[in-house]
Structure formats: structure tokens, C-alpha cells
Amino acid sequence: MKIIYMTLLIISGITDSRSEQYNVVGPTDPVLAVAGEDVILPCYIKPNSSAVDMRVEWYRLDLQDSVVHLYQDHKDTNTDQIQSYRGRTQLFKQELQKGNTSLKLSTVQLSDEGRYKCFIQSESWYDDITVNVTVEAVGTPPLITIDGFDHSGGVHLHCEIKGWYPEPELVWLDREGVTLKSEATDTHRDTDGFRVKHTITVYNSDSKYHCRVKLRHHMLETEIITSSKMLNSLRLFVIWTSVAVVFSVIAVILIAAFIHKHRDLNREKMKNQADLNREKMKNQEDLNREKMKNQAEHSRLLQRQKIIVPYVSTHFRKHAVTVTLNPDSAHPRLTVSDDGKQVRDGNTRSTEVNDREKEQSDTFDEYLAVLGKEGFSSGCFYFEVQVTGQTRWDLGVTRESIDRKGYYYLKPEMGYWTVKRYGIYWACDSQHVSLSLRKKPQRVGVFVDYEEGLVSFYDVEDRSHIYSFTGQSFTETLYPFVGLGYYRNVNPAPLIICNDF
Template identity: 60%
Template sequence: MKFICLTFLIIYGITDSRSEQYEVVGFVDPVFAVAGEDVILPCSVKPSISVEDMRVEWFRSDLKDSQLVHLYEDHEDGNAEQIESYRGRTELTHQELERGNASLRLSSVRVSDEGRYKCFIQSKSWYDDVTVDVSVEAVGRPPVITVDGFDDSGGLHLQCDSEGWNPEPVLEWLNREGVRLSSETTETHRNTDGFSVRHTITVYERNSKIHCRIRLRHHMLETQIITSNKRFNPGRTSIILISAVFVLVVIAGMLIAACVRKNRELGQLNNENRKIEREHDDLQKEKSRMQQECGRLQNVRSRIQQEFSSEHDQLEQEKSRIQQEMKTGKEDK
């Protein structure tokens, strides 16, 4: 009994010591990825041994129920329960598995891929895992400045919008000299595509160039607008708007008059066309009548020719008879 127990302890000790020889390692620092590009999530066994016969599982440990990102088991990928958003975007290089490298290639990175991943490797005698943090950087759309009206004192309200950034960018207003201006209101929202920002400001400067700039680490996008060289005046703006409306009304009246004239001319052309068609029908009828008359005259001509030919034949016969009689009379004498 003591021998059996000793043997079990020795085997357990050997197995335990072997399991302590290997560990799954990755990066201590977060892995930075750029949206739209590919990224490698590091995971390998040290010392290096083949993991082809082992179970390799990647999953999101920061999501509810630790959802599956990629699974390798029994020498093949088994991703039936993979998160839908990762379908077709994950890959383990089987040649690298022979070297103990179970790093995951994630293609076409999205902002929603940012988070904490766990690489779990299991053999028949041991298992271990490592955590990999992924940070995604996304450069959003260029800022857009819109004019949001005037206030009672003639100030011009400007609004700057941009979206699709990650992490949250810094938006700032600057004047012509590059001096930063304070935003009056700021809005920030986040969704699966990243952060969207909106800042507003009121400008009272004349003939000024205002910049809206968005910065994110080593990226910067900027848009500018040039204000009027006169003091903003709501009354003047109203006059301009009324004048513009008046001009539009005049133009619309001219267009309507032109349309009416064109319609009148078109009606006259249609009447002329109908008149020509009626005359054409009359000519066709007259042509038919004349063709019928010609046919009748042809029949009369044919009948006269037949009568003339018959009378001619009779005269020829009478002439021949008279000549025959004269010939006979001469012979009797």
C-alpha cells in the first residue's frame, strides 16, 4: 500500500513538475490597433512546444458570459459558437502552432473590437492562459462647420461636428492668430463606431478666420470658416433674406410667363399641324377621286377602241367584197 501511494505521489509530482515547466505568455502592455487594419494578438507557450494536439481558445473576458472569439480543437477550427461580429475575421496559423505560437490574427479591426481578450491553451496534463488588452485607434471624419443663426447682438453662432473617433478626441476652436476660443456647449456621444463630438461657439469678430480642429494623439483634422467683414446684423440679414425671396418670386414669375408663352406657341403649332393634316386628307381624297375618274376614262377609251376596231374590220370586209365584185364584173365582160 505504501508502495502504491509512493508511486502515485511520484507520478503526481512528475506531472505537476511538468505542468509547471510550461506557461502561456503574451504582452504585458496593451496591443494598439488601427481601425480598418489587421492586428496580431500575441499568445505562445514557453518553452516552445507544439500545440497542434491541444485546445486553443480565444474569448472576450470583458463581455458577458466570456463570448467566443476563436476556437481550435482536434486539429481544426470550430467556430460554430463564435461571436457574429468576428465571423471571417479571425485566423490561427497552423504552421505556427507547431512552434507553440497561438497568436490570433484579427483582420479589418473595428472600434467594437477594443477590449480584453484571453488566450487559453489546454493539453491532457496542463493548461494555462494569458490576458491581452486591445486598444483601437480610429481617425474620424473631417470636422464640419455649420452656421446656426445670429443672436440679438449680431453674434454668429457656429457649430462644429465630427464622428467616428476612438478614443475620444480633443475638439478646439481657434481664431486667426491661433488663440484658443472657449466653446459654449459641448456634446459627446459614443456608439459602436466610436465617439462623435459637437461644439458650439458665438463669434463677434469682423473679417475673422475661425478654425475648428480635432486632435487624437498623432492625428489632426481641421476645417475653417471666414466670417463677414461687417458687423453681423439680424435686421440686415432679414433684408437680405426678403430681397432673396423677392428675386426668387420675380424669377418664378418670369419662368411661369415663359411657360405660358411656350404653351401658347405649342397650341398654335398643334392647330397648324391639325390644319395641315386635314388638307392632306382632302388631297388624298381628291387623288383617289381622280384615280377613279382616270380608270373610268380608260374604260371608255378601251370601249371606243374596240368599237373602232370592229367598224374598221367591217369596212375592210366591205372593201374586199366590192373589189371582188368588180373583179368578177370585169371577167364577165
């Protein structure tokens, strides 16, 4: 009887242990972070179970003192935390009950790049995942300066950028867009990123030259126009400066010879005269340096940044279509207006619906999103969405067969062609692209050319291009897509389908 009782206890313990097994999941692709911004490192328990009573530890795999954030015994315990992470890490405490152990890292630094481990431990089980984080920093625009002439009359042009990471590509281009070979290159890495300087010599008196810096999906460009009038002014300045220097040298030589010849006659007098001449030379050199400084400032005023943006054409609005939001596809938290033109977070219905009902329905169960009722499988179509007041949104189109369940990345491979605002603006391409917009869009236009495989986004009020997906291949019906992100969106401002054009 004792043997049978012990056997039953062992079997019961094994069963309890297996019942508590879980998997820790996260992104397979590296998480892209922008220096100075905030980033979320995703980590979840599957199947969904509470992490409130568990130990949640984030640490670096590539550092000796590795603790980034530690949660245990229902509180944060960061006494051994890496000094550079103090005050910059945070778990979503209200989400621990749902198994969300993602880490928010504020004010990203270049040193934050690396491999992070998310380790979750209960009383009888543990699991972990590795999250790779890459950091980008967009530094200063290219600065072009003029540094005199060579003996053949060519003009030396310097182009310099600072604070970029990782090392960007810096190139000179002529007015036709042809790359020019740099004669000298200087690259330096410091704590703020990379400083790169390229030098060329040009001989055309009336032309235009571009200096362009590129880093993955970021590009800034500066141009300088060289005119005959400007170059002649510079040449005259250099000539007169050279003449002044020659005369100064001659004067020094004559004075030195005079002092040498007459030093026995009047040593003290000649010494005073030499001091006076040296003071004159110093004043002349100071004047020359001030002139050069003024000339360099003048050349900087000649340069301007070139922003090439296509404008929203009335051609797009010729393809405007009626879009009505489909409440049957909406996440249970969302409220869709009766006319199907507005959506906001704040639905009072419970999100804790039966798993079988969630699997059988066509709604989004994790992502706060809704589709349009109308689908399009040929030709061109265009619609506009007002985003005024809302700080977190996603807009675009999706294919009919998308998976609406669980957590996933919005990208073309998953059937999504979208742009979003989560603090900063992103294009959700195969690799997320951060967007440097001149102003915050209030109304976004979405244009699709099905046969050409084109999806373009525009700031309607600013009449500027935001981003385009090109060379896509569409084989299914496409539906308008409107979203408010994961979790909860406490901003009450609605997203509105516009028809007033």
C-alpha cells in the first residue's frame, strides 16, 4: 500500500508540473531602435497565463554585468541593474496578468545595441527567448564648405556629417546624379556616432553639386551651386591674401636684414621696430582669418537642403471610393459608428470572450483593428482617413486571407501594406522604416494601383508624399485597414473615413 501511495504522489507531481509548462515567445527579427526614442522589447507567455507570481528577468548576453531589469516577489528589484539602464526600464504591470512581460526601454542610447535575454521562471518551470536589438542614429545633415583653390584653378569642396550610427554612406554627386570620386576621406567614431568628411576638387564655374548621406532607409542631401561670380570673388580674395602675405614676408626679410646690419649701432631701436612689425603682421593675419571666416559663412549661406517630394495630384481623387468600416471585423474593444465612418477605443464589451468563439469569428482578437466592408481586386482606388488628435494609429490595406488572431508584425509578407504612428512615424515594410516628416499629418490619403503593385501614402493637407510600397504582387482582394495598435489605446480621438472631397 505504501508503494502504491508513493507512486500516486509521484504521478500527481509529474502531472502538476506538466500542467504548468509554458513557452516564452518574442520576435524572430531584430528590433530596430532609434537613438533618443523609446522602444519596446516584446516577450510573451504562451499559452496566455499570469506572470504576476513569476520571476521575470531581462539581461544582456554580451555584457559582464548583465542585469537590465528584474521583477520578483511582485516588485521590481533592480539593485544589481547596469548603471546605464537606471531609470530607463519598465514592465507593463497591468499586462503581467495576461502573460505580457515586454520591456519598455526609454531614451535609447547607442550602447543599448546588443542581445537581450527574457527569462521567465515559475515554481516548477522556466523558459526564455533572445531578442536582438539594433540601434540607429540620424545625425547632422551634410555640411558643405569651400577650402580655397589649387594651382589649376579648381575649387576644393569639403562635405562633413556628424552623429550617425552605424557608419553611413557619404557620396558626392554632380548635377546629373553621377557619383564623384572623393580625393580625401576622414572617418572617426566617438560616443555620439560616426563623423565622416569627404573632399573633392571641381573645375566647372557654373554647376551644381550634391553631397548625400544614406543610412539604410534614411537619406539627407545638401547641394551647392558654383557660379562664376562667386568663384571670381573667392579667387580675388585668395590673390589679395597671397599678395599681403608675400609683402609681409618681404617686409620681415628687409627688417631682419636691417636689424642685422645696424644692430651694433642701435640694437634697442631695432628691437622696438621689429616688435612693432610683428604686431602689424599679427593684425594682418587676424584680419585675413576673419575674412576667410566670413567667406566660409557666405558659402554656407549659398547651400540649401533639397527636399524632393511628389505632391498629391487630383488624379488620385478621381479614383476615390466609398469606404465603410465593417463592425463584424472589429476588435471587441473598438466602437464603430452607426454610419461606419468612425472608430475609437473604449467599447464596454468584455474582451474575455470564449477562445472557441474568438477562433470562429472574423474579428481581430489581439490587435485593435477593423477592416472596410468593400474589397477591391483590380484597377485603382483611393481613400482618406482623418487622424487629428490621435497619437497611435495604423492605416493601409490588407489582403483578404490575413490572419486576424494573435500577435504579429504588420508587413507585406503577412499581407499588410501600412504606415503607422507610435510616438514616431514608421513604414511597415519588410524591415520597418522610420519616417522623417516635415509636420504631423492630420489627414492621410491612401492610393492603390492593383495591377502596378503600388500602395502610396500622402499627407493630404501638406500635399506631400509619405511612403510608397512598389513592385508588389497582388493576387487577392484588398480591403482598407484601420488600427489603433496593440493592448489599449486610451486616446479618445476617433479615426474618421473622409468623404468631403
